[in-house]
Amino acid sequence: MLGQQPQLPGEFELIADYFAPLSKGFPGAFGLLDDAAIISPASGHDLVAKTDAIVGGVHFEPDDPADLIARKALRVNLSDIAGKGANARAYMLDLVLPHTTTAAWLSAFCDGLAADQNEYGVHLIGGDTNATPGTLTIAVTAFGEVPRGRMLRRSSAHADDLIFVTGTIGDAALGLRVLCGELPSLKTKTAASLVGRYRLPQPRVDVGPLLLDVATATIDVSDGLLADLGHICEMSGLSAVISTNDIPLSPAAQQALSADRSIIAAIVAGGDDYEILFTAPLGAVSKIDEISRSTGVPITMIGRMEKISPNIETPVTLLDPSGTPLKIGNRGWTHFGRL
Amino acid sequence: MLGQQPQLPGEFELIADYFAPLSKGFPGAFGLLDDAAIISPASGHDLVAKTDAIVGGVHFEPDDPADLIARKALRVNLSDIAGKGANARAYMLDLVLPHTTTAAWLSAFCDGLAADQNEYGVHLIGGDTNATPGTLTIAVTAFGEVPRGRMLRRSSAHADDLIFVTGTIGDAALGLRVLCGELPSLKTKTAASLVGRYRLPQPRVDVGPLLLDVATATIDVSDGLLADLGHICEMSGLSAVISTNDIPLSPAAQQALSADRSIIAAIVAGGDDYEILFTAPLGAVSKIDEISRSTGVPITMIGRMEKISPNIETPVTLLDPSGTPLKIGNRGWTHFGRL
Numbered sequence: 001m002l003g004q005q006p007q008l009p010g011e012f013e014l015i016a017d018y019f020a021p022l023s024k025g026f027p028g029a030f031g032l033l034d035d036a037a038i039i040s041p042a043s044g045h046d047l048v049a050k051t052d053a054i055v056g057g058v059h060f061e062p063d064d065p066a067d068l069i070a071r072k073a074l075r076v077n078l079s080d081i082a083g084k085g086a087n088a089r090a091y092m093l094d095l096v097l098p099h100t101t102t103a104a105w106l107s108a109f110c111d112g113l114a115a116d117q118n119e120y121g122v123h124l125i126g127g128d129t130n131a132t133p134g135t136l137t138i139a140v141t142a143f144g145e146v147p148r149g150r151m152l153r154r155s156s157a158h159a160d161d162l163i164f165v166t167g168t169i170g171d172a173a174l175g176l177r178v179l180c181g182e183l184p185s186l187k188t189k190t191a192a193s194l195v196g197r198y199r200l201p202q203p204r205v206d207v208g209p210l211l212l213d214v215a216t217a218t219i220d221v222s223d224g225l226l227a228d229l230g231h232i233c234e235m236s237g238l239s240a241v242i243s244t245n246d247i248p249l250s251p252a253a254q255q256a257l258s259a260d261r262s263i264i265a266a267i268v269a270g271g272d273d274y275e276i277l278f279t280a281p282l283g284a285v286s287k288i289d290e291i292s293r294s295t296g297v298p299i300t301m302i303g304r305m306e307k308i309s310p311n312i313e314t315p316v317t318l319l320d321p322s323g324t325p326l327k328i329g330n331r332g333w334t335h336f337g338r339l
Numbered sequence: 340m341l342g343q344q345p346q347l348p349g350e351f352e353l354i355a356d357y358f359a360p361l362s363k364g365f366p367g368a369f370g371l372l373d374d375a376a377i378i379s380p381a382s383g384h385d386l387v388a389k390t391d392a393i394v395g396g397v398h399f400e401p402d403d404p405a406d407l408i409a410r411k412a413l414r415v416n417l418s419d420i421a422g423k424g425a426n427a428r429a430y431m432l433d434l435v436l437p438h439t440t441t442a443a444w445l446s447a448f449c450d451g452l453a454a455d456q457n458e459y460g461v462h463l464i465g466g467d468t469n470a471t472p473g474t475l476t477i478a479v480t481a482f483g484e485v486p487r488g489r490m491l492r493r494s495s496a497h498a499d500d501l502i503f504v505t506g507t508i509g510d511a512a513l514g515l516r517v518l519c520g521e522l523p524s525l526k527t528k529t530a531a532s533l534v535g536r537y538r539l540p541q542p543r544v545d546v547g548p549l550l551l552d553v554a555t556a557t558i559d560v561s562d563g564l565l566a567d568l569g570h571i572c573e574m575s576g577l578s579a580v581i582s583t584n585d586i587p588l589s590p591a592a593q594q595a596l597s598a599d600r601s602i603i604a605a606i607v608a609g610g611d612d613y614e615i616l617f618t619a620p621l622g623a624v625s626k627i628d629e630i631s632r633s634t635g636v637p638i639t640m641i642g643r644m645e646k647i648s649p650n651i652e653t654p655v656t657l658l659d660p661s662g663t664p665l666k667i668g669n670r671g672w673t674h675f676g677r678l
Binding site: 028030033034035036037038039040041045046047048049050051052053054055056057058059080081083084086092093094096125126127128130131132133134135137139141143144148151153154155219220235 | 367369372373374375376377378379380384385386387388389390391392393394395396397398419420422423425431432433435464465466467469470471472473474476478480482483487490492493494558559574
């Protein structure tokens, strides 16, 4: 009654027509025809679980393409699963839809999920759809598998470990600025590539599980490079020194930075990168090169972990090209509350 | 930036002060200090997972007491876990908070969670907190454990099985009517007891796991007795016949029904009961009595499963006291989309 959606079919048709096809191939989902799912890790493995919600007007614009919203909701969770060295297997979905949601929108949304299920080998195993007088909100809980006791942690970096990051940093944060009407000097195509990174993260699912043999500590970069490296520092009881020169930038980010050097703050603190940041000992460098080659994902060394120095303000020191420490006001996008 | 909460402390203080204490005692939660949790079933068991969201203005009023909102969000999920015969162990929480949320509200909310964690032996193992320009929304994903391959299903009822339900039916639906200003003939205390059932479900966590040895099919009653019995019928390929005379009613519901017989529709179709509906063979009756005695939860036989008759409109036939089939327009509260 209170929650009905005049634009959409009833709940059973919704499940049958839109969601049940996404559960096909996962026996424990029971075709979404029961009250709960069974998700058990394979023998000798732990189940890794992560939940993250995205909210219209906060993490995406409500008029963004529905398939991209769906894929972003899923991918931000797959990024965490990969960042912990686990292989993603399945997910659950809480979908909270405004009353104006149409069947066409929902169809495109599910097409996005289907495309990513195909890309990442995961299945929808349960969920809940509700109407809201408020804003489109999507919560995903993702499940992955990791060999027992091996989940990669934030807390296990060592002093003198090197610091690495996959892919490039800052693109999504700059993409958000483009969407806000900033960075007018960029060419249309360049600007679009940044917006694409903001709208559709590329979780490093191939790299993550391969890091089990090399990384000492890992985190996926969602709050911003400085903030997330700060998490590793705090949890490991260490400091870190990185250099702006070493931070891997896309050609688009390089262009933006050339036009305005102050944009380095957005790059290192902006967040939404969904790259994997990790620490590893010097002896692991050749294996890391091999992982980069075999996956085709660039991996760049950006700094080094150090013992905590009592006279520094923040655990992460960012050096400019001359070797002078930079001060970034906001260590990452504190969007309040990634638990 | 976009998602900040002027009323609340930053995300790390939020986690440390409000949420981390709720993870204490569950090693795989890592004190909510990592990106993901580990939740693996005990040897010989399956992990049962369920997610359900509740939305302000739909499932509760935004000015309801914060602790009750928290407990309802958790309990609707624990009810499903229990209904599948599983023991609940842990949950994850996606909390989407309006910008006006205060620390006092969040503190009361977490007190509610703490109280229920204590009552049900579950722990918070991860989550995500976000700001929204919209409505308070809470998604919970709950995890339970069941002996391997034994999860109770909707689909395994047999013809001639008897139909049972725990507790009483209709109280929550009538409580919602009271909140909407209806049922003016009820005494204040009676009305309050109904509102209490709406605001704070009593999931049958003690009964659920004991049903593994007796029930053929189960479901928790959330969409309404008729709708949920209909789910068992459809999934089991059977019909059901129940009688209004046999439906267990609280004294409050009996009073409401005495004043207005038409209210039977709200009772059998209203939903939000969070009782367990199950089928079992005649031979299980003495064991079911024993479960009721040992748990102190009333269990009532309300009807019988039958082979599908080709000339009936709906799978569930509801007989009035004279044995005449009743017609209820809306078979349960189709709130669109419990997957």
